[in-house]
Amino acid sequence: xxxxxxxxxxCCAEYELGASYxxxxxxxxxxxxxxxxxxxxEETRRRIQAGSGGxxxxxxxxxxxxxxxxxxxxxxxxxxxxxxxxARIGTDAEIWIKNDAANPTHSFKDRVVAVAIxxxxxxxxxxxxxxxxxxxxxxVAAHAAAAGLDSYVFVPSDLEEQKLLxxxxxxxxxxxxxxxxxxxxxxxxxxADERPWxxxxxxxxxxxxxxxxxxxxxxxxxLGWQLPDRVVSPIASGSLFTKIxxxxxxxxxxxxxxxxxxxxxxxxAAGCSPVATAFADGSSVCRPQKPKTIAKSLAIGDPAxxxxxxxxxxxxxxxxxxxxxxxxxxxxxxxAETTGIFTETxxxxxxxxLRKLAERGELRSGEKVVAYITGEGLxxxxxxxxxxxxxxxxxxxxxxxxxxxxxxxx
Amino acid sequence: MAVTVKIPTQLRAAxxxxxxxxxxxxxxxxxxxxxFAEHGDLRxxxxxxxxxxxxxxxxxxxxxxxFGDGMETAVDDGAEVTILPAVAGG
Numbered sequence: 001x002x003x004x005x006x007x008x009x010x011c012c013a014e015y016e017l018g019a020s021y022x023x024x025x026x027x028x029x030x031x032x033x034x035x036x037x038x039x040x041x042e043e044t045r046r047r048i049q050a051g052s053g054g055x056x057x058x059x060x061x062x063x064x065x066x067x068x069x070x071x072x073x074x075x076x077x078x079x080x081x082x083x084x085x086x087a088r089i090g091t092d093a094e095i096w097i098k099n100d101a102a103n104p105t106h107s108f109k110d111r112v113v114a115v116a117i118x119x120x121x122x123x124x125x126x127x128x129x130x131x132x133x134x135x136x137x138x139x140v141a142a143h144a145a146a147a148g149l150d151s152y153v154f155v156p157s158d159l160e161e162q163k164l165l166x167x168x169x170x171x172x173x174x175x176x177x178x179x180x181x182x183x184x185x186x187x188x189x190x191x192a193d194e195r196p197w198x199x200x201x202x203x204x205x206x207x208x209x210x211x212x213x214x215x216x217x218x219x220x221x222x223l224g225w226q227l228p229d230r231v232v233s234p235i236a237s238g239s240l241f242t243k244i245x246x247x248x249x250x251x252x253x254x255x256x257x258x259x260x261x262x263x264x265x266x267x268x269a270a271g272c273s274p275v276a277t278a279f280a281d282g283s284s285v286c287r288p289q290k291p292k293t294i295a296k297s298l299a300i301g302d303p304a305x306x307x308x309x310x311x312x313x314x315x316x317x318x319x320x321x322x323x324x325x326x327x328x329x330x331x332x333x334x335x336a337e338t339t340g341i342f343t344e345t346x347x348x349x350x351x352x353x354l355r356k357l358a359e360r361g362e363l364r365s366g367e368k369v370v371a372y373i374t375g376e377g378l379x380x381x382x383x384x385x386x387x388x389x390x391x392x393x394x395x396x397x398x399x400x401x402x403x404x405x406x407x408x409x410x
Numbered sequence: 411m412a413v414t415v416k417i418p419t420q421l422r423a424a425x426x427x428x429x430x431x432x433x434x435x436x437x438x439x440x441x442x443x444x445x446f447a448e449h450g451d452l453r454x455x456x457x458x459x460x461x462x463x464x465x466x467x468x469x470x471x472x473x474x475x476x477f478g479d480g481m482e483t484a485v486d487d488g489a490e491v492t493i494l495p496a497v498a499g500g
Contacts, residue, residue: 010465022495024420027456027465029497131499185499186469190492193419202498237500285464288476302474304497307464 001065002034006206009308017063019123019203029304030206032063034250041255048221055111055214061250062214063207068118072146074110075214077102079222079370085338089355093363096228096370098219099341105142105166106376107135107297107344108240112211113200117143119207120198126150127197131188133181133236133297134163135375140200141170152197154184160296162379180291182302205239205304212240216247219370220257227252227259229367232354234346234374235266235275235320236298238305244372245312262370264312266320267353269293269328269345275306279320284310294325294383295345297375319362323352329384331355332377342377350374413485415445416492424451433491438468439481441491456493467496 006015010028021030044060051057054075059067078099086095103110113136120128129152130140137153144151153167157176168174177184192202200208219228227248235241245264251257268276271293274286286306291299303309313320323331331351336342343351354371357363377384393399415431425431431448435441446453456466461481468475469492475483485491 020420022420022465022497025455027463027495027497029465181499182474183472186467186472186474186492186494189494189498192498199498201500205498239500288474290477300500302467302496302499304465304499 002036002039002060003063003065004033004035006030007033019125019198021203021205032206032210034061036250036254039254044254045225045256048217055114055211058214058217061217061247062115063119063210064122068115068122070114070118070143070147072104072110072114072143074103074114076218079219080339080341082339085335085351088334088338089358091358091363092365093230093358094366094368095354096223096368097335097339097341098215098370098372100215100372100374101341101343101347101376105135105138106379107139108212108215108372108374109135109139110143111214112136112208112239113139113143115211116198116200116204116208117147117149119204120149120200121147123198125196125198127152127195129188129191129195129197129199130154130201131181131185131199132201133299134159134167134379135297136201137163137167137172137174138379141167141172141174144172145170154188156180156184156296160380160382162381166379181300182288185300185302209239209243212243213247213250215240215372216244217251219244220248220251223368223370225257226368227257228262228370230263230265230318230363230369232265232267232350232357232369232371234298234350234372235268235303235306235309236300236346237303238266238275238309240372240374241266242305242308242312245316261316264316264318265353265357266309266313266318267350268320268322269295269298269349270322270324271295272299272301273322274301275303275309276320276322278306278310279313286310293328293345294380295328295349296380297344297346298349321353321356323349323356327352327355329387332384333387335373336377341373343373344375344377344380345383346375347373347377348383412487413441413489413491415441416490418494420495421452421455421493424455425449436485437479437481438470438475438483438485438491441485442468442481465496467494468492469494
């Protein structure tokens with residue numbers, strides 16, 4: 001096991017592996033560091049391949065000094081070649097869809113929560129909590145139930161009904177806060193200072209964030225131990241986006257895969273685009289915004305890892321783009337019609353940006369592009385309600401023929 | 411004019427353990443200057459060159475001052491100014 005300590009991303013001050021998340025000297029974010037010098041590539045690869053069928057196969061790269069596990073193990077979600085999607089958007093790049101809706105609670109948040117809850121148990125907490133835009137709420141409530149922990153889940157009170165119902169069912173304390181996500185986040189930052197609870201994305205955030213690296217590891221394995229050339233990923237706080245890159249970097253360092261970091265393209269909703277705006281302005285300062293978008297799972301107006309996301313897009317030759325609500329709805333439908341995958345609004349943002357990149361001619365012929373689909377369409381049904389159509393007929397063939405006769409002529 | 415300034419746990423070593431301070435001032439900048447005059451160590455911890463460090467958030471009555479006028483944001487008598495780390499969430 002390689003985990004070392006916590007280190008400030010700004011001033012490099014080091015801290016012990018406890019429930020801390022920001023630097024007491026400069027307020028910078030803390031990140032888990034590792035010493036991989038003891039990992040030999042071939043032996044590590046064999047250990048991974050002989051490991052579990054989910055994220056715990058990557059224990060050498062997760063923040064534990066023992067083999068962690070949990071009864072609701074996420075990971076090893078499908079990576080699907082999407083040729084019909086490529087044809088529809090007019091690119092001859094190889095498009096791959098990583099469908100992370102295929103996790104226990106139907107979003108990538110199962111990865112980060114599994115890691116955070118394992119750490120909460122190790123540190124002796126009996127109550128976990130989170131500030132969530134919905135998917136995290138589902139995951140925390142479910143994983144806490146599976147681990148036998150109490151939980152408090154804080155969400156904006158105007159969240160999609162599906163996400164509220166799919167959280168409360170696990171027997172959590174579901175708290176709807178009258179405000180937006182940034183208000184919820186501020187409240188939880190204050191509560192984390194006073195309550196002896198493990199807030200997965202506040203005081204356990206350095207560990208929680210590590211879970212997203214497993215998306216990179218799986219991508220490499222599923223591409224036959226190769227790196228993709230380009231990544232398209234949604235950006236809310238910027239944690240997922242930057243940790244996918246960290247995952248690739250770690251495996252390049254250890255020698256599990258050869259090559260260089262892929263080009264990183266970030267995707268935001270136009271109605272909440274502080275990172276895309278900073279990128280477009282040539283700045284690394286993400287000015288906060290008041291979100292107004294159907295992509296509620298990406299509606300973070302004050303992204304904690306925003307500056308790092310901008311920096312990653314720039315140094316890999318990528319970009320951060322945004323799409324409006326209509327483009328998001330179209331993206332959801334396009335993915336569903338060409339791959340059979342029904343994604344939530346965040347996936348619509350990702351596919352909308354993928355289409356934009358194709359239209360701008362930025363996708364190179366034959367390059368491997370992996371688009372990360374982070375959540376499930378059944379959780380945001382209202383987004384496509386207006387475009388839904390049902391043809392109602394009487395239960396007799398003549399009625400059917402009168403509506404469809406011309407279309408099904410034999 | 412007196413306002414209440416709330417200090418997170420990790421900064422309380424610089425305030426002799428106080429979780430709340432009372433300070434005078436009509437803008438956030440003036441209030442923070444008054445706090446720094448009493449607790450000099452805080453200045454370097456949360457500001458750099460007269461500006462807030464990039465991972466420090468300050469709120470007046472729950473509203474992020476970046477939606478107001480930054481350090482020039484007006485602070486009414488009896489208001490609550492909260493200093494928090496900006497690296498949570500997502």
